[in-house]
Amino acid sequence: MTRIHRLDAGPGTVQWGYVGGAGEAVLELDSGDTLVLRSVSGSPDDPVPAGWIPETLRRIHEQVLDRGPGVHILTGPVAVRGAVPGDTLAVHIERVRIDAPYGFNYIGPMSGLLFNEYDEPDVAILTYDEERRYASYGRMRIKTAPFFGIMGVAPPLAWGRQSSIVPGRFGGNMDNRQLTPGTTLYLPVMREGAHFYAGDGHGAQGDGEIDVTAIETSLEGEFRLELLRGTDQQWPYARRGSLLISMGFDESLQAALTMAARQMIGLLETEHGLSAKEAYRLCSIAADYHITQAVNGVKGVHGMLDTAILI
Numbered sequence: 001m002t003r004i005h006r007l008d009a010g011p012g013t014v015q016w017g018y019v020g021g022a023g024e025a026v027l028e029l030d031s032g033d034t035l036v037l038r039s040v041s042g043s044p045d046d047p048v049p050a051g052w053i054p055e056t057l058r059r060i061h062e063q064v065l066d067r068g069p070g071v072h073i074l075t076g077p078v079a080v081r082g083a084v085p086g087d088t089l090a091v092h093i094e095r096v097r098i099d100a101p102y103g104f105n106y107i108g109p110m111s112g113l114l115f116n117e118y119d120e121p122d123v124a125i126l127t128y129d130e131e132r133r134y135a136s137y138g139r140m141r142i143k144t145a146p147f148f149g150i151m152g153v154a155p156p157l158a159w160g161r162q163s164s165i166v167p168g169r170f171g172g173n174m175d176n177r178q179l180t181p182g183t184t185l186y187l188p189v190m191r192e193g194a195h196f197y198a199g200d201g202h203g204a205q206g207d208g209e210i211d212v213t214a215i216e217t218s219l220e221g222e223f224r225l226e227l228l229r230g231t232d233q234q235w236p237y238a239r240r241g242s243l244l245i246s247m248g249f250d251e252s253l254q255a256a257l258t259m260a261a262r263q264m265i266g267l268l269e270t271e272h273g274l275s276a277k278e279a280y281r282l283c284s285i286a287a288d289y290h291i292t293q294a295v296n297g298v299k300g301v302h303g304m305l306d307t308a309i310l311i
Contacts, residue, residue, distance in 0.1 A: 002032045009040045009075045009218075010056050011063040015197065018068025019172055020154045021161040025079035025195055031227035038099060039075045039148070039199040041216045048125055052101050054218070070164030072150055072173065076197030080225055083194040088228040089153055091185040091196070095222035096146045098132040103203040103217030105137075112212035112295050126215050128203070135203055135215055142204050146219055149175045149200030152236075153187045164200075166297045167249050171236045174247065175214070175293040176302055177205045183240040188233040196225060209293040237263060242308040244268075247292070248301045256301040257289055264303045272310055 005027060007013060013026045029035065040057045060073060080089060108121035126135040128144065135142045152171030155162055167173045171187050179185055187194075198221060205214030238245040244267060248259030261283055268279035286309060292300030 002034065003029065004034045004036060005029050006036045007075060007078065008038045008056065009060065009073065011059050013075060014060060014064060015074050015076070016060075016064050016067040017070035017072060017164050018161040019074065019152060019164055019170065019197065020157075020159055022157060023077070025077050025193055027076075028079040028081060028193070029225065030081050031225065033225060034094070035078060035223045035225055036220065037075050037198055037223065038218070038220045039201045040073055040218045041100075041199075041201050042104060042218070046102075046104060046125065047123075048102050054100075068161055068163060072164040072200045074150060074164060074197045074199035077154060077195035078197070078225075079193030079195055080227055081193070083189045083227050084192055085156070085190055086230055086232050087189040087194075088231040088233045089187045089189055089194045089196060090226040090228055091151060091187060092224040092226065093179060093181050093183050093185065093221065094224055095181055096148070097220050098128060098144060098146050098203055098217055099220045100218040102127050103135060103215035104213075105211065105215060106213045107211050113208075113210040126203070142215070144203045144215075145177065145180065146201065146203055146217070147177055147179050147205075148198045148219060148221055149173060149202050149205070149214065151179065151185060151187075151198045152196070153189060154191050154195035156190050167300060168298065169235055173200060173296050174236065174300055175200075175202075175205065175209050175296065176238075176245075176247065176300065177202070177207065178240070178245050178302060178304070179238060180240075183238050183245070185236060185238045186233060187236050198223075207290045207292065209295055212295045235259075235263060237267065242306055244305045244307050246303040249298050251298055253291065253294065253299050253301065256299050260289060260301045260303045264305060272307060
């Protein structure tokens with residue numbers, strides 16, 4: 001019988017600025033169980049009404065002193081019983097909702113695409129309407145499309161802690177705005193228990209995320225975690241209905257594009273029975289490739305192909 005587990009962000013349930021390492025999971029569940037997870041974003045010093053700052057965010061800032069080199073507050077990790085390297089963790093994203101009355105966007109020195117053009121940090125506060133369908137800032141009114149910028153599993157213990165900023169084979173800071181409800185994210189299990197985590201909530205983001213942030217905000221997400229045995233998957237990818245979403249990561253955008261294309265070709269071969277040459281042709285004719293993000297050190301490219309065109 002599957003169960004529903006709830007995990008709120010708090011001083012004892014988050015990891016700040018890193019993924020992986022030797023820390024224990026804060027929750028364990030079975031394959032097929034549902035996880036309702038809450039993440040927090042921002043600072044107690046954000047220039048908003050005091051009542052908008054959740055008490056849990058204040059306690060995390062006061063009490064969590066063990067921090068990595070990154071900036072993200074991640075909820076987890078969560079162990080999946082029986083998961084071992086070589087398996088896949090299928091993360092079925094069932095629901096995501098904004099869990100705050102505001103979000104923020106940061107521009108600052110030595111960050112973002114235009115990293116040499118701003119000498120002083122600048123934070124913009126964006127407020128949501130009552131239904132949280134739109135975010136407003138000045139003359140801007142932006143339709144929200146919430147998703148978790150970071151979802152991942154732990155890298156191998158031998159890797160030690162990794163910065164929360166840089167994505168990799170374990171997923172992490174992918175900043176892929178396609179990872180919305182109805183999508184399944186497939187992550188390669190790299191250590192026993194998988195150790196799933198999520199955070200870096202976004203109210204909305206454009207492909208590229210060029211100033212280094214989206215609308216950063218607190219979220220609540222509902223995930224069904226399913227273990228797929230012995231797949232030997234190497235890199236993350238996703239599906240939403242008939243839409244296949246490949247992913248590539250590298251310091252070079254060209255290399256990230258090549259990786260996303262090769263993954264798409266491989267998936268079309270193994271899951272849809274095409275030859276490599278047929279898949280290569282189809283990717284040129286019908287697939288779209290987008291810059292996922294260009295600001296996390298390792299850049300991301302994702303490919304998108306509606307496999308419903310295959311008869």
